[in-house]
Amino acid sequence: MGYLDGFKITFGKLFEERVTTEYPKEKREKPDRFHGRHVLNRYEDGMEKCIGCELCAGVCPAKCIYVRGADNPEEAPVSPGERYGFVYEINYLRCIHCDLCVEACPTEAITESKLFEFSFDNRSDAIYTKDELVVDDQGLPQKQPWELWHVGDDLKTSGWMRATASSGNPAYENRVGWSGELGYGVREPERGQQFDESEPQNLDGKDDQD
């Protein structure tokens, strides 16, 4: 057929499913563990999970997080316990979305959403403050004027994206080891990497002998 071979491919592709999308009018589904911008979660009773321990800032390889703790006011506590996150800022000009902050957080206060489309036009907008990061009363992220959101984007916010199980022990995978979240309650565990439907779950981490 010679030169017509190329047209055959073109013609054939006309009837295949289209892989390109009309971005930004439509967006593709994001993978479960997609790393977007952060949210600061709250407990079901509305208390902030962040205790201002600075572990996220300490582990951050891009040094984009600035946290300061303060004494929790006794009459109107911000978080349970002695200490709360008084200042929380993330500079998205520096953040590389590596998620180490999420790994380091001892209270699951910081998680990442699927939101990543920012079009801020100045540097101070790029520094998200605590007021901008903390979830609203429904447990959903707050939309900033420069963020591109479609309906439903904000629903896929945190989810459990810890890459490792506690102590790195795979036996703990799929076990709920986290507290409830405002607007969602206790989230179902995500499918683990070694998850296999055919095998019975070993949730106690003990040897299967009985």
Place this chain on the structure above:
Amino acid sequence: MPDSQPNAVSVTINGTQIEAEAGELVIAAADRNGVHIPRFCYHERMSSVGMCRMCLVEVDTGRGPMLQPSCMISVTDGMIVDTESDQTKRAQEGILEFLLINHPLDCPVCDKGGECPLQDQTVAYGPGESRFIEEKRHYEKPIPISDLVHLDRERCILCDRCTRFADEVAGDPLIQFTERGNETQVLTFPNEPFSSYFSGNTVQICPVGALTAAPYRFKARPWDLEQVESTCTTCSVGCRVAVQSSRNELVRYLGVDIDPVNHGWLCDKGRFDFEAIKSPNRLETPLIRDPNDKDQLIETTWGAALAASADAIKEARSGKIGVIGGSRLTNEDAYAWAKLAGSVIGTNNVDAQLGDGLPGKVVLGLPGATIDEACSADTVLVIGPDLKEELPILHLRLRGAAKKKKVKVVEITPLQTGVSSYAHRSIVCRSGEAAKTLKSLLTSDDELSQEIRSGSVVVILGRSSLAESALPAIEVASVITEELPKAKFLVALRRGNVRGAIDMGLSPGLLPGRVPLENPNDEIKKIWAKVPTVEGLDTAGMLRAAADGQLDVLILVGADPLVDFPDQDLANRGLRGAKFVVAIDNFPTLSVANADVVLPATAYGEKGGTTTNIEGRVSRLAQLVTSPSAARDDWMIASELAWRLGGDLKFSSMEEIWSEIEQVAPSHNGITLEKIWADETRDGILITETSIQLAIEPSGETPVVDGYGLRLISGRKLYDAGTQTSNCASLSALAQDAELRVNPTELERLGIQDGSEVTIISTKATGVAIAIADESIPRGTAVLPFNNPGIRANLFINSELPVTDIRIETR
């Protein structure tokens, strides 16, 4: 330990044979040989108690290996120690698992998290997992046990470090174990806070986060701290500190253990006064008197402020200029100011002391002793201020030496002091008559006199009361040089770098390098444009001259004579009498408010350089944070002024100044920058050389107190209304209101009720204070703290007289 040591024993640690001193603890011998044994309760500056059992190691003394706490057993010859055996590891894992049973693991909110020995050793030696799933013990979380320290009993592992420190080292046994068994806890006594001057040290030595410091609470985490090693300049003891900042803000000081000075301890004032440096009250821009409203100071530029100061100095009659202050400065700053005054302005009217110390010539002329010499002498004579209030770490060192029976402390004092509790003998004399008492003691055949004469003597000499002039102290010095010619002196001057400022020539009659004005060395004649020849006035002299219109310009270099000069009336007249007053300071003090030009200076932690402590030990300071807006280093201000006066100080950095000091000052010859910055000289470099010949002039008798009067005794308290303390949020609340303390019989005699208001009458002023009956005050005297909130003692003191007598009346 060299083989020649007669009491050396040979020990095998982990298969390596080492030499140790007989009687040395196994853990100390291991430390010295680079083998780390984990521990919580053991502290090398305190006695061993074997509380935590973390230092268990396998020890074989011939009877087979068995587990023993290495902090409780001494080395013996042929001992075999294994710190890494399976048995040892099993023991360590077990101990840690036990310690963590009740430890709350709230590390993310704990101030110790990240630098916690329990965390670190659990990672290094722990079992990895806990089998304990039961509920932990609960206590109320943090309870303030003093204004500065919080206690969290849940975190406590009962190592006994804080309680041991409070009892053994500080001598304030105010925290103790209470209850028994599972309920054992550290606690203060009911209604008695842990109000020790040294409470901050317990926070530093706590191996967990059970004790935390209120001023540092949640301020930073260890991984965001930057640290430099520096020297504390809160008082003149010169403790080694680690200065830590986070985000360009000082957040914490930690004591660093150096042998000759502080042994790792700090007083709470030195530890927490970093708050002043970030105080919003700091002077930030130059100020000048408003030409339209003479009562106002308005902001101006550096150029205008310096020009106005230079013009005033130029217009002044020659020799009618005085420089007061300098103890806040670094050695380099002090030299720059001495050079400006001497070489450019041409005056010797310089005095770093505010009439609250001893003449510079006496300080440099007396044979000097070190703190170590004082702590190993046979007898230490303390004739001076209350060391616990003014030089707290010197008090701590002396107390330690006295408790170990190394020295006999003999005190001659007008009233009970912090030293009295451990003094071998505390002799109470009438204020101003210490010399007479000392003379009669030494010339008597009293047993004590024999003891003093038979051994080595170090005298800690200072002003017992600021209501006395320097005269009584000088008389003491003259008695001692006469009776005990071999005695050495530690001159108890209080202010930060006052010794360094005197060394640099900021004292009348002196030139840099402990050289008398009459006999300048060749280098100074070469390097300085001119060298003053006429001995200048001291602070009292300058203020008196200014009051009489004999002084045109007064420059206050970090000096606040209205508050710190013992005679407020004279200071007031002096500041008003001077035509032009320039104040260089960190804070808007009372005297600054009276100045015509105010120049803001950089503070501690904002500049490097060197400082000199009471022993004459030069140690380095380090810069860590930047100063607020427009403040400048004091030497830069001196340099700028010199240039505007048509002179040139010829240096443009701290390093260049030090090189010049090294050349010009004979005592500092050979102490190069490299030596100062060498690692071996962390302890500082002791300078003993001096060219000053001591000449003590005989003086008159102290007047006798009349039947109606009370002799005023006034000393400083650690926490007072001083500039630094009152600008620290945590410390200012600790300063107690000024009260007049009088013996109850005196109050009875005068018909005054305990706790009622009285009128104090002196030749200088009349004032009102609360009178408190106090058994410990000798009859015929009245005690008023020098500068505490309420009423200042310098209102009443007449600095022209050797002592001040007051009368009190009911209101």
